[in-house]
Amino acid sequence: MTEPTPAPDLSPAARLRRHALRETALQIALPVGLIALIIGAWQAAVMVWQIPAYILPGPNLVAKAMVDDWGILFAALLVTAKIMLVSLLLALVGGVGFAVFLIQSRWIEVTFYPIAVILQVTPIVAIAPLILIYTPTTQVALLICAFLVAFFPILSNMVQGLKSVDHNLLNLFDLYGASRWQRLWQLQLPAALPYFMTGLRIGGGLALIAAVVAEFAAGSAGAGSGLAFRLLEAQYRLHIPRLFAALLLLSALGVAIFAVTSFISWLSLHRWHESSLKREN
Amino acid sequence: MSASLPAGHARPLVVLRNVSKEFSTGTLALTGLSLQVERGEFVSLLGPSGCGKSTALRIIAGLGEVTAGRIDWPSSRLDARGRPDGDISFVFQDPTLLPWKNVFENVYLPLKLRHVGRDEAREAVMETLTTVGLQDFARAYPRELSGGMKMRVSIARALVTKPKLMLMDEPFAALDEITRQKLNDDVLRLWHETGFTAIFVTHSVVESAYLSNRIVVMKARPGRVHDDFALQTSAVRDADYRTSEEFRQACERVSHALAGAMGATGDHG
Numbered sequence: 001m002t003e004p005t006p007a008p009d010l011s012p013a014a015r016l017r018r019h020a021l022r023e024t025a026l027q028i029a030l031p032v033g034l035i036a037l038i039i040g041a042w043q044a045a046v047m048v049w050q051i052p053a054y055i056l057p058g059p060n061l062v063a064k065a066m067v068d069d070w071g072i073l074f075a076a077l078l079v080t081a082k083i084m085l086v087s088l089l090l091a092l093v094g095g096v097g098f099a100v101f102l103i104q105s106r107w108i109e110v111t112f113y114p115i116a117v118i119l120q121v122t123p124i125v126a127i128a129p130l131i132l133i134y135t136p137t138t139q140v141a142l143l144i145c146a147f148l149v150a151f152f153p154i155l156s157n158m159v160q161g162l163k164s165v166d167h168n169l170l171n172l173f174d175l176y177g178a179s180r181w182q183r184l185w186q187l188q189l190p191a192a193l194p195y196f197m198t199g200l201r202i203g204g205g206l207a208l209i210a211a212v213v214a215e216f217a218a219g220s221a222g223a224g225s226g227l228a229f230r231l232l233e234a235q236y237r238l239h240i241p242r243l244f245a246a247l248l249l250l251s252a253l254g255v256a257i258f259a260v261t262s263f264i265s266w267l268s269l270h271r272w273h274e275s276s277l278k279r280e281n
Numbered sequence: 282m283s284a285s286l287p288a289g290h291a292r293p294l295v296v297l298r299n300v301s302k303e304f305s306t307g308t309l310a311l312t313g314l315s316l317q318v319e320r321g322e323f324v325s326l327l328g329p330s331g332c333g334k335s336t337a338l339r340i341i342a343g344l345g346e347v348t349a350g351r352i353d354w355p356s357s358r359l360d361a362r363g364r365p366d367g368d369i370s371f372v373f374q375d376p377t378l379l380p381w382k383n384v385f386e387n388v389y390l391p392l393k394l395r396h397v398g399r400d401e402a403r404e405a406v407m408e409t410l411t412t413v414g415l416q417d418f419a420r421a422y423p424r425e426l427s428g429g430m431k432m433r434v435s436i437a438r439a440l441v442t443k444p445k446l447m448l449m450d451e452p453f454a455a456l457d458e459i460t461r462q463k464l465n466d467d468v469l470r471l472w473h474e475t476g477f478t479a480i481f482v483t484h485s486v487v488e489s490a491y492l493s494n495r496i497v498v499m500k501a502r503p504g505r506v507h508d509d510f511a512l513q514t515s516a517v518r519d520a521d522y523r524t525s526e527e528f529r530q531a532c533e534r535v536s537h538a539l540a541g542a543m544g545a546t547g548d549h550g
Contacts, residue, residue, distance in 0.1 A: 166377060169377055169379070171342075171373075172371065172377060172390075173394065175342055175344065175371055176442075178394045182394055186379075186393070191381075271381070272380045272381045272424060273381075
Protein backbone atom coordinates (compact mmCIF):
# COMPACT_ATOMS: atom_id res chain seq x y z
CA MET A 1 0.00 0.00 0.00
CA THR A 2 1.61 3.23 -1.05
CA GLU A 3 0.24 6.49 0.22
CA PRO A 4 0.34 9.04 -2.62
CA THR A 5 2.76 11.70 -1.45
CA PRO A 6 1.14 15.14 -1.40
CA ALA A 7 2.47 17.71 -3.81
CA PRO A 8 5.34 19.55 -2.09
CA ASP A 9 3.82 22.99 -2.78
CA LEU A 10 0.77 22.24 -0.59
CA SER A 11 0.82 23.97 2.78
CA PRO A 12 -0.28 21.90 5.79
CA ALA A 13 -3.48 23.96 5.98
CA ALA A 14 -4.27 23.29 2.32
CA ARG A 15 -3.62 19.62 2.86
CA LEU A 16 -5.99 19.64 5.82
CA ARG A 17 -8.65 21.36 3.70
CA ARG A 18 -8.22 18.84 0.93
CA HIS A 19 -8.50 16.05 3.49
CA ALA A 20 -11.71 17.58 4.90
CA LEU A 21 -13.15 17.86 1.39
CA ARG A 22 -12.44 14.23 0.70
CA GLU A 23 -14.08 13.28 3.95
CA THR A 24 -17.22 15.26 3.11
CA ALA A 25 -17.39 13.64 -0.32
CA LEU A 26 -17.14 10.20 1.25
CA GLN A 27 -19.78 11.04 3.82
CA ILE A 28 -22.22 11.70 1.00
CA ALA A 29 -21.03 9.04 -1.42
CA LEU A 30 -21.14 6.10 1.00
CA PRO A 31 -24.80 6.21 2.07
CA VAL A 32 -25.94 7.17 -1.44
CA GLY A 33 -23.99 4.24 -2.82
CA LEU A 34 -25.57 1.87 -0.31
CA ILE A 35 -29.08 3.04 -1.19
CA ALA A 36 -28.33 2.62 -4.91
CA LEU A 37 -27.08 -0.89 -4.17
CA ILE A 38 -30.26 -1.80 -2.29
CA ILE A 39 -32.47 -0.47 -5.10
CA GLY A 40 -30.40 -2.40 -7.64
CA ALA A 41 -30.70 -5.63 -5.63
CA TRP A 42 -34.44 -5.05 -5.24
CA GLN A 43 -34.89 -4.61 -8.99
CA ALA A 44 -32.73 -7.65 -9.68
CA ALA A 45 -34.66 -9.82 -7.21
CA VAL A 46 -38.00 -8.82 -8.72
CA MET A 47 -36.74 -9.64 -12.24
CA VAL A 48 -34.90 -12.88 -11.40
CA TRP A 49 -37.69 -14.45 -9.36
CA GLN A 50 -40.43 -12.79 -11.42
CA ILE A 51 -42.30 -11.57 -8.37
CA PRO A 52 -45.76 -10.27 -9.33
CA ALA A 53 -46.29 -6.51 -8.92
CA TYR A 54 -49.17 -6.97 -6.46
CA ILE A 55 -46.78 -8.61 -4.02
CA LEU A 56 -43.55 -6.74 -4.54
CA PRO A 57 -43.36 -4.19 -7.36
CA GLY A 58 -39.93 -3.27 -8.65
CA PRO A 59 -38.52 0.20 -8.13
CA ASN A 60 -39.40 1.08 -11.71
CA LEU A 61 -43.10 0.45 -11.07
CA VAL A 62 -42.97 2.41 -7.82
CA ALA A 63 -41.40 5.31 -9.68
CA LYS A 64 -44.08 5.07 -12.33
CA ALA A 65 -46.82 5.08 -9.67
CA MET A 66 -45.20 8.10 -8.08
CA VAL A 67 -45.39 9.98 -11.36
CA ASP A 68 -48.85 8.75 -12.40
CA ASP A 69 -50.49 9.32 -9.01
CA TRP A 70 -48.51 12.42 -8.12
CA GLY A 71 -51.65 14.55 -7.94
CA ILE A 72 -53.33 12.37 -5.31
CA LEU A 73 -50.13 11.59 -3.42
CA PHE A 74 -48.88 15.14 -3.28
CA ALA A 75 -52.22 16.41 -1.97
CA ALA A 76 -52.08 13.69 0.71
CA LEU A 77 -48.46 14.59 1.51
CA LEU A 78 -49.48 18.20 2.08
CA VAL A 79 -52.28 17.12 4.42
CA THR A 80 -50.00 14.89 6.49
CA ALA A 81 -47.20 17.45 6.54
CA LYS A 82 -49.63 20.12 7.68
CA ILE A 83 -50.98 17.98 10.52
CA MET A 84 -47.44 17.11 11.57
CA LEU A 85 -46.18 20.68 11.52
CA VAL A 86 -49.20 22.30 13.17
CA SER A 87 -49.33 19.68 15.90
CA LEU A 88 -45.59 20.02 16.48
CA LEU A 89 -45.93 23.78 16.71
CA LEU A 90 -48.80 23.47 19.18
CA ALA A 91 -46.81 20.91 21.16
CA LEU A 92 -43.84 23.27 21.29
CA VAL A 93 -45.88 26.20 22.51
CA GLY A 94 -47.89 24.03 24.89
CA GLY A 95 -44.93 22.00 26.16
CA VAL A 96 -42.72 25.00 26.85
CA GLY A 97 -45.57 27.03 28.33
CA PHE A 98 -46.71 24.20 30.57
CA ALA A 99 -43.13 23.46 31.67
CA VAL A 100 -42.60 27.10 32.66
CA PHE A 101 -45.87 26.94 34.58
CA LEU A 102 -44.89 23.70 36.33
CA ILE A 103 -41.56 24.94 37.66
CA GLN A 104 -43.08 28.01 39.30
CA SER A 105 -43.69 26.05 42.48
CA ARG A 106 -43.25 22.56 43.77
CA TRP A 107 -46.96 22.30 44.57
CA ILE A 108 -47.98 23.23 41.05
CA GLU A 109 -45.70 20.49 39.77
CA VAL A 110 -47.00 17.91 42.24
CA THR A 111 -50.57 18.78 41.25
CA PHE A 112 -50.32 18.94 37.49
CA TYR A 113 -47.50 16.68 36.39
CA PRO A 114 -49.42 13.40 36.91
CA ILE A 115 -52.10 14.61 34.48
CA ALA A 116 -49.45 15.06 31.81
CA VAL A 117 -48.10 11.60 32.52
CA ILE A 118 -51.54 9.99 32.31
CA LEU A 119 -52.13 11.67 28.95
CA GLN A 120 -48.79 10.41 27.76
CA VAL A 121 -48.94 6.77 28.84
CA THR A 122 -52.45 6.17 27.50
CA PRO A 123 -51.99 4.67 24.02
CA ILE A 124 -53.08 7.31 21.58
CA VAL A 125 -54.79 4.82 19.25
CA ALA A 126 -57.09 3.98 22.13
CA ILE A 127 -58.23 7.57 22.58
CA ALA A 128 -58.55 8.29 18.88
CA PRO A 129 -62.15 6.98 18.51
CA LEU A 130 -63.21 9.13 21.47
CA ILE A 131 -61.51 12.20 20.11
CA LEU A 132 -63.27 11.57 16.81
CA ILE A 133 -66.64 11.75 18.54
CA TYR A 134 -65.89 15.03 20.25
CA THR A 135 -64.29 16.90 17.38
CA PRO A 136 -66.05 18.51 14.42
CA THR A 137 -63.77 17.17 11.68
CA THR A 138 -61.32 14.33 11.27
CA GLN A 139 -58.54 16.84 10.64
CA VAL A 140 -58.98 18.35 14.08
CA ALA A 141 -59.02 14.87 15.62
CA LEU A 142 -55.77 13.95 13.89
CA LEU A 143 -54.26 17.23 15.01
CA ILE A 144 -55.18 16.56 18.63
CA CYS A 145 -53.78 13.02 18.52
CA ALA A 146 -50.46 14.15 17.02
CA PHE A 147 -50.30 17.02 19.49
CA LEU A 148 -50.81 14.72 22.49
CA VAL A 149 -48.00 12.46 21.37
CA ALA A 150 -45.48 15.21 20.55
CA PHE A 151 -46.34 17.27 23.61
CA PHE A 152 -44.91 15.05 26.34
CA PRO A 153 -41.26 14.69 25.26
CA ILE A 154 -41.08 18.44 24.84
CA LEU A 155 -42.69 19.01 28.23
CA SER A 156 -40.54 16.55 30.15
CA ASN A 157 -37.32 17.70 28.50
CA MET A 158 -38.20 21.33 29.20
CA VAL A 159 -39.01 20.65 32.85
CA GLN A 160 -35.72 18.81 33.18
CA GLY A 161 -33.85 21.63 31.45
CA LEU A 162 -35.45 24.43 33.43
CA LYS A 163 -34.61 22.65 36.67
CA SER A 164 -31.00 21.85 35.69
CA VAL A 165 -29.77 25.42 35.94
CA ASP A 166 -26.47 25.81 37.81
CA HIS A 167 -27.39 26.72 41.40
CA ASN A 168 -24.65 29.30 41.65
CA LEU A 169 -25.98 31.06 38.56
CA LEU A 170 -29.36 31.20 40.31
CA ASN A 171 -27.53 32.59 43.37
CA LEU A 172 -25.86 35.16 41.17
CA PHE A 173 -29.19 36.31 39.75
CA ASP A 174 -30.56 36.48 43.31
CA LEU A 175 -27.58 38.51 44.45
CA TYR A 176 -28.15 41.09 41.73
CA GLY A 177 -31.85 41.25 42.55
CA ALA A 178 -33.07 39.78 39.26
CA SER A 179 -36.83 39.59 38.82
CA ARG A 180 -38.67 36.35 38.11
CA TRP A 181 -38.91 37.36 34.45
CA GLN A 182 -35.24 38.21 34.14
CA ARG A 183 -34.38 34.88 35.67
CA LEU A 184 -36.69 33.05 33.29
CA TRP A 185 -35.64 34.84 30.09
CA GLN A 186 -31.97 35.35 30.72
CA LEU A 187 -31.10 32.23 32.65
CA GLN A 188 -33.60 29.37 32.77
CA LEU A 189 -34.85 29.40 29.18
CA PRO A 190 -31.41 29.71 27.54
CA ALA A 191 -30.00 27.08 29.91
CA ALA A 192 -32.83 24.74 28.94
CA LEU A 193 -32.21 25.21 25.21
CA PRO A 194 -30.19 21.98 24.72
CA TYR A 195 -32.99 20.05 26.46
CA PHE A 196 -35.58 21.84 24.34
CA MET A 197 -33.71 20.81 21.21
CA THR A 198 -33.75 17.18 22.31
CA GLY A 199 -37.49 17.47 22.89
CA LEU A 200 -37.92 19.10 19.50
CA ARG A 201 -36.10 16.32 17.65
CA ILE A 202 -38.02 13.59 19.45
CA GLY A 203 -41.31 15.49 19.19
CA GLY A 204 -40.84 16.09 15.47
CA GLY A 205 -40.46 12.39 14.75
CA LEU A 206 -43.33 11.46 17.05
CA ALA A 207 -45.66 14.04 15.50
CA LEU A 208 -45.30 12.32 12.14
CA ILE A 209 -45.78 8.84 13.60
CA ALA A 210 -48.82 10.03 15.53
CA ALA A 211 -50.29 11.75 12.47
CA VAL A 212 -50.05 8.45 10.56
CA VAL A 213 -51.24 6.17 13.37
CA ALA A 214 -54.13 8.46 14.19
CA GLU A 215 -55.22 8.48 10.57
CA PHE A 216 -55.11 4.69 10.50
CA ALA A 217 -57.29 4.66 13.57
CA ALA A 218 -59.62 7.46 12.58
CA GLY A 219 -59.87 6.64 8.92
CA SER A 220 -60.47 9.65 6.74
CA ALA A 221 -61.72 9.90 3.23
CA GLY A 222 -62.09 12.30 0.36
CA ALA A 223 -60.19 15.45 -0.38
CA GLY A 224 -58.81 15.86 3.14
CA SER A 225 -57.11 12.51 3.44
CA GLY A 226 -53.46 12.19 4.24
CA LEU A 227 -50.78 9.73 3.21
CA ALA A 228 -51.84 7.12 5.77
CA PHE A 229 -55.31 6.87 4.25
CA ARG A 230 -53.90 6.72 0.71
CA LEU A 231 -51.60 3.95 1.88
CA LEU A 232 -54.49 1.88 3.29
CA GLU A 233 -56.61 2.62 0.23
CA ALA A 234 -53.85 1.41 -2.07
CA GLN A 235 -53.59 -1.77 -0.03
CA TYR A 236 -57.34 -2.47 -0.28
CA ARG A 237 -57.18 -2.01 -4.04
CA LEU A 238 -54.06 -4.11 -4.33
CA HIS A 239 -52.38 -1.09 -5.91
CA ILE A 240 -49.10 -2.00 -4.28
CA PRO A 241 -46.81 0.30 -6.33
CA ARG A 242 -48.84 3.26 -5.07
CA LEU A 243 -48.57 1.95 -1.52
CA PHE A 244 -44.82 1.91 -1.89
CA ALA A 245 -44.88 5.40 -3.35
CA ALA A 246 -46.88 6.67 -0.37
CA LEU A 247 -44.47 4.93 1.98
CA LEU A 248 -41.57 6.58 0.22
CA LEU A 249 -43.14 10.00 0.67
CA LEU A 250 -43.68 9.30 4.38
CA SER A 251 -40.01 8.38 4.74
CA ALA A 252 -39.05 11.55 2.91
CA LEU A 253 -41.24 13.58 5.26
CA GLY A 254 -39.63 11.90 8.27
CA VAL A 255 -36.15 12.57 6.95
CA ALA A 256 -37.08 16.18 6.24
CA ILE A 257 -38.40 16.85 9.75
CA PHE A 258 -35.36 15.16 11.25
CA ALA A 259 -33.01 17.22 9.07
CA VAL A 260 -34.79 20.48 9.83
CA THR A 261 -34.94 19.92 13.60
CA SER A 262 -31.31 18.78 13.69
CA PHE A 263 -30.28 21.85 11.72
CA ILE A 264 -32.21 24.17 14.04
CA SER A 265 -30.56 22.44 16.98
CA TRP A 266 -27.10 22.86 15.48
CA LEU A 267 -27.82 26.46 14.57
CA SER A 268 -28.79 27.44 18.08
CA LEU A 269 -26.20 25.42 20.01
CA HIS A 270 -23.04 25.23 17.92
CA ARG A 271 -21.49 28.38 19.37
CA TRP A 272 -21.52 27.16 22.94
CA HIS A 273 -22.87 23.74 23.78
CA GLU A 274 -20.66 20.67 24.15
CA SER A 275 -23.03 18.46 22.17
CA SER A 276 -22.46 20.52 19.03
CA LEU A 277 -18.72 20.92 19.35
CA LYS A 278 -16.12 19.01 17.42
CA ARG A 279 -13.63 17.43 19.75
CA GLU A 280 -10.21 18.88 18.97
CA ASN A 281 -7.32 16.80 20.16
CA MET B 282 -11.75 38.01 69.46
CA SER B 283 -11.15 41.52 68.31
CA ALA B 284 -11.53 43.68 65.26
CA SER B 285 -7.81 43.85 64.93
CA LEU B 286 -7.25 46.50 62.26
CA PRO B 287 -6.64 50.01 63.41
CA ALA B 288 -9.70 51.16 61.50
CA GLY B 289 -9.38 54.49 59.80
CA HIS B 290 -13.13 54.48 59.27
CA ALA B 291 -15.52 55.15 62.04
CA ARG B 292 -18.09 52.52 61.11
CA PRO B 293 -17.47 48.91 60.15
CA LEU B 294 -18.79 47.62 56.84
CA VAL B 295 -20.52 44.53 58.12
CA VAL B 296 -21.15 43.09 61.56
CA LEU B 297 -22.31 39.53 62.20
CA ARG B 298 -23.83 39.17 65.64
CA ASN B 299 -24.19 35.67 67.05
CA VAL B 300 -25.21 34.24 63.70
CA SER B 301 -26.34 30.62 63.56
CA LYS B 302 -27.40 28.68 60.52
CA GLU B 303 -29.13 25.33 60.50
CA PHE B 304 -29.96 23.67 57.18
CA SER B 305 -33.29 22.00 56.53
CA THR B 306 -31.45 18.68 56.79
CA GLY B 307 -30.77 19.48 60.44
CA THR B 308 -27.07 20.16 59.94
CA LEU B 309 -25.85 22.96 62.18
CA ALA B 310 -23.46 24.81 59.89
CA LEU B 311 -22.73 27.82 62.07
CA THR B 312 -23.27 28.59 65.69
CA GLY B 313 -22.86 31.92 67.43
CA LEU B 314 -20.62 33.40 64.77
CA SER B 315 -19.65 36.98 65.49
CA LEU B 316 -17.47 38.88 63.11
CA GLN B 317 -16.88 42.52 62.35
CA VAL B 318 -15.27 43.54 59.09
CA GLU B 319 -13.91 47.05 58.65
CA ARG B 320 -13.96 48.89 55.36
CA GLY B 321 -10.88 48.23 53.24
CA GLU B 322 -9.86 45.05 55.02
CA PHE B 323 -8.75 41.90 53.22
CA VAL B 324 -10.02 39.12 55.46
CA SER B 325 -9.39 35.46 54.82
CA LEU B 326 -11.77 32.90 56.29
CA LEU B 327 -9.68 29.80 56.79
CA GLY B 328 -10.61 26.45 58.17
CA PRO B 329 -11.06 22.72 57.63
CA SER B 330 -13.87 21.55 55.38
CA GLY B 331 -17.21 21.64 57.11
CA CYS B 332 -16.34 24.63 59.27
CA GLY B 333 -19.04 26.72 57.64
CA LYS B 334 -16.77 29.27 56.01
CA SER B 335 -18.64 29.10 52.70
CA THR B 336 -21.95 29.20 54.54
CA ALA B 337 -20.82 32.32 56.37
CA LEU B 338 -19.95 33.93 53.05
CA ARG B 339 -23.32 33.07 51.53
CA ILE B 340 -25.15 34.43 54.53
CA ILE B 341 -23.24 37.71 54.27
CA ALA B 342 -24.24 37.80 50.60
CA GLY B 343 -27.87 37.39 51.59
CA LEU B 344 -28.16 33.98 49.97
CA GLY B 345 -30.21 32.15 52.55
CA GLU B 346 -31.64 33.32 55.84
CA VAL B 347 -29.90 33.10 59.20
CA THR B 348 -31.51 30.81 61.78
CA ALA B 349 -30.53 33.07 64.68
CA GLY B 350 -28.57 36.27 65.17
CA ARG B 351 -28.36 39.20 62.79
CA ILE B 352 -26.21 40.92 60.23
CA ASP B 353 -25.80 44.68 60.26
CA TRP B 354 -24.47 47.01 57.61
CA PRO B 355 -23.66 50.17 59.60
CA SER B 356 -22.21 52.13 56.69
CA SER B 357 -24.56 51.14 53.85
CA ARG B 358 -27.90 52.19 52.50
CA LEU B 359 -30.19 49.16 52.53
CA ASP B 360 -32.52 48.09 49.76
CA ALA B 361 -36.02 46.67 50.13
CA ARG B 362 -34.65 43.24 50.99
CA GLY B 363 -32.51 44.61 53.81
CA ARG B 364 -29.28 44.15 51.90
CA PRO B 365 -26.77 46.84 51.10
CA ASP B 366 -27.90 48.41 47.87
CA GLY B 367 -25.81 46.93 45.08
CA ASP B 368 -22.67 46.89 47.14
CA ILE B 369 -21.87 43.19 47.18
CA SER B 370 -20.24 40.98 44.56
CA PHE B 371 -19.62 37.27 44.79
CA VAL B 372 -16.97 35.15 43.09
CA PHE B 373 -17.75 31.44 43.21
CA GLN B 374 -15.34 28.54 43.16
CA ASP B 375 -16.31 27.85 39.56
CA PRO B 376 -16.32 30.67 37.02
CA THR B 377 -20.14 30.29 36.81
CA LEU B 378 -20.43 32.03 33.46
CA LEU B 379 -23.34 31.89 31.04
CA PRO B 380 -21.94 29.57 28.34
CA TRP B 381 -24.25 30.96 25.67
CA LYS B 382 -23.00 34.51 26.17
CA ASN B 383 -19.65 35.89 25.13
CA VAL B 384 -17.22 37.49 27.56
CA PHE B 385 -18.61 40.99 27.08
CA GLU B 386 -22.18 39.87 27.71
CA ASN B 387 -21.16 37.88 30.78
CA VAL B 388 -19.46 40.88 32.35
CA TYR B 389 -22.35 43.10 31.32
CA LEU B 390 -24.88 40.80 33.05
CA PRO B 391 -24.98 42.46 36.51
CA LEU B 392 -25.57 45.84 34.89
CA LYS B 393 -28.15 44.39 32.53
CA LEU B 394 -30.07 42.93 35.46
CA ARG B 395 -30.15 46.45 36.84
CA HIS B 396 -31.56 47.77 33.57
CA VAL B 397 -28.43 49.64 32.49
CA GLY B 398 -28.49 49.92 28.68
CA ARG B 399 -25.82 48.09 26.69
CA ASP B 400 -24.37 51.26 25.14
CA GLU B 401 -24.37 53.01 28.47
CA ALA B 402 -22.55 50.07 30.07
CA ARG B 403 -20.05 49.47 27.26
CA GLU B 404 -17.37 51.74 28.66
CA ALA B 405 -17.56 50.30 32.18
CA VAL B 406 -17.51 46.73 30.87
CA MET B 407 -14.52 47.30 28.59
CA GLU B 408 -12.67 49.15 31.33
CA THR B 409 -13.22 46.26 33.74
CA LEU B 410 -12.12 43.75 31.11
CA THR B 411 -8.95 45.78 30.65
CA THR B 412 -8.15 45.67 34.37
CA VAL B 413 -8.20 41.86 34.25
CA GLY B 414 -6.27 41.82 30.95
CA LEU B 415 -9.07 40.42 28.80
CA GLN B 416 -9.86 43.45 26.64
CA ASP B 417 -9.04 41.44 23.49
CA PHE B 418 -11.38 38.60 24.39
CA ALA B 419 -14.66 40.50 24.65
CA ARG B 420 -16.23 38.49 21.84
CA ALA B 421 -14.86 35.09 22.85
CA TYR B 422 -17.16 32.48 24.35
CA PRO B 423 -16.35 30.90 27.73
CA ARG B 424 -15.56 27.52 26.17
CA GLU B 425 -12.79 29.13 24.15
CA LEU B 426 -11.00 30.32 27.30
CA SER B 427 -8.63 28.59 29.71
CA GLY B 428 -9.64 27.97 33.32
CA GLY B 429 -7.65 30.98 34.53
CA MET B 430 -9.16 33.26 31.90
CA LYS B 431 -12.68 32.14 32.79
CA MET B 432 -11.92 33.00 36.41
CA ARG B 433 -10.76 36.45 35.28
CA VAL B 434 -14.07 36.94 33.50
CA SER B 435 -15.82 35.96 36.71
CA ILE B 436 -13.76 38.51 38.64
CA ALA B 437 -14.46 41.17 36.02
CA ARG B 438 -18.17 40.46 36.32
CA ALA B 439 -17.90 40.92 40.07
CA LEU B 440 -15.97 44.18 39.70
CA VAL B 441 -18.12 45.79 37.04
CA THR B 442 -20.65 47.05 39.59
CA LYS B 443 -17.84 48.70 41.59
CA PRO B 444 -18.78 46.82 44.75
CA LYS B 445 -17.83 47.87 48.25
CA LEU B 446 -17.54 44.23 49.30
CA MET B 447 -16.08 41.35 47.32
CA LEU B 448 -16.97 37.91 48.61
CA MET B 449 -14.76 35.18 47.18
CA ASP B 450 -15.48 31.52 47.84
CA GLU B 451 -12.29 29.53 47.15
CA PRO B 452 -12.15 31.14 43.73
CA PHE B 453 -8.81 29.66 42.69
CA ALA B 454 -8.98 26.25 44.35
CA ALA B 455 -9.47 24.43 41.05
CA LEU B 456 -6.61 26.17 39.24
CA ASP B 457 -3.00 25.15 38.85
CA GLU B 458 -0.42 26.72 41.15
CA ILE B 459 1.09 29.08 38.56
CA THR B 460 -2.26 30.45 37.46
CA ARG B 461 -3.34 30.71 41.06
CA GLN B 462 -0.31 32.83 42.00
CA LYS B 463 -0.91 35.07 39.01
CA LEU B 464 -4.55 35.55 39.95
CA ASN B 465 -3.64 36.17 43.59
CA ASP B 466 -1.39 39.01 42.43
CA ASP B 467 -4.21 40.30 40.23
CA VAL B 468 -6.67 40.29 43.11
CA LEU B 469 -4.21 42.13 45.35
CA ARG B 470 -3.58 44.72 42.63
CA LEU B 471 -7.31 45.23 42.09
CA TRP B 472 -7.82 45.50 45.84
CA HIS B 473 -5.21 48.29 45.98
CA GLU B 474 -6.58 50.02 42.90
CA THR B 475 -10.28 49.90 43.61
CA GLY B 476 -10.27 49.80 47.39
CA PHE B 477 -12.99 47.20 47.90
CA THR B 478 -13.29 45.22 51.10
CA ALA B 479 -12.58 41.54 50.59
CA ILE B 480 -13.72 38.44 52.42
CA PHE B 481 -11.86 35.51 50.94
CA VAL B 482 -12.70 31.92 51.80
CA THR B 483 -9.85 29.48 51.32
CA HIS B 484 -8.39 26.31 52.73
CA SER B 485 -4.89 27.24 51.64
CA VAL B 486 -2.55 28.53 54.33
CA VAL B 487 -0.15 30.01 51.78
CA GLU B 488 -2.87 31.77 49.86
CA SER B 489 -4.44 33.31 52.94
CA ALA B 490 -1.07 34.40 54.32
CA TYR B 491 -0.13 35.99 51.01
CA LEU B 492 -3.37 37.85 50.40
CA SER B 493 -4.85 38.99 53.64
CA ASN B 494 -4.14 41.55 56.30
CA ARG B 495 -6.42 39.70 58.66
CA ILE B 496 -7.10 36.02 59.13
CA VAL B 497 -10.13 34.46 60.74
CA VAL B 498 -9.60 30.77 61.47
CA MET B 499 -12.76 28.73 61.86
CA LYS B 500 -13.48 25.47 63.60
CA ALA B 501 -15.75 22.72 62.34
CA ARG B 502 -18.89 21.00 63.59
CA PRO B 503 -20.46 23.32 64.32
CA GLY B 504 -18.75 26.19 62.56
CA ARG B 505 -17.46 28.98 64.78
CA VAL B 506 -14.49 31.35 65.05
CA HIS B 507 -11.37 29.81 66.54
CA ASP B 508 -8.83 32.56 66.04
CA ASP B 509 -8.76 36.04 64.55
CA PHE B 510 -5.57 37.99 64.02
CA ALA B 511 -3.98 40.66 61.85
CA LEU B 512 -1.13 39.98 59.42
CA GLN B 513 0.48 43.31 58.87
CA THR B 514 3.50 43.79 56.69
CA SER B 515 5.30 46.81 55.41
CA ALA B 516 6.64 44.77 52.50
CA VAL B 517 5.02 44.87 49.09
CA ARG B 518 3.32 41.52 48.50
CA ASP B 519 4.99 40.25 45.33
CA ALA B 520 7.28 37.45 44.11
CA ASP B 521 10.07 38.59 46.45
CA TYR B 522 7.72 38.59 49.42
CA ARG B 523 6.81 34.97 48.65
CA THR B 524 10.38 33.91 49.38
CA SER B 525 10.99 36.25 52.33
CA GLU B 526 11.52 35.24 55.92
CA GLU B 527 8.60 37.45 56.94
CA PHE B 528 6.23 35.51 54.66
CA ARG B 529 7.54 32.22 55.98
CA GLN B 530 6.77 33.36 59.51
CA ALA B 531 3.30 34.50 58.50
CA CYS B 532 2.62 31.09 56.95
CA GLU B 533 3.83 29.42 60.09
CA ARG B 534 1.58 31.49 62.25
CA VAL B 535 -1.46 30.77 60.09
CA SER B 536 -0.53 27.12 59.90
CA HIS B 537 -0.27 26.94 63.67
CA ALA B 538 -3.67 28.58 64.15
CA LEU B 539 -5.23 26.17 61.65
CA ALA B 540 -3.69 23.18 63.41
CA GLY B 541 -5.19 24.48 66.65
CA ALA B 542 -8.61 24.74 65.02
CA MET B 543 -8.44 21.20 63.72
CA GLY B 544 -7.02 19.76 66.92
CA ALA B 545 -9.83 21.31 68.90
CA THR B 546 -12.39 19.13 67.13
CA GLY B 547 -10.14 16.11 66.77
CA ASP B 548 -10.84 16.24 63.07
CA HIS B 549 -7.89 16.37 60.74
CA GLY B 550 -9.92 15.75 57.58
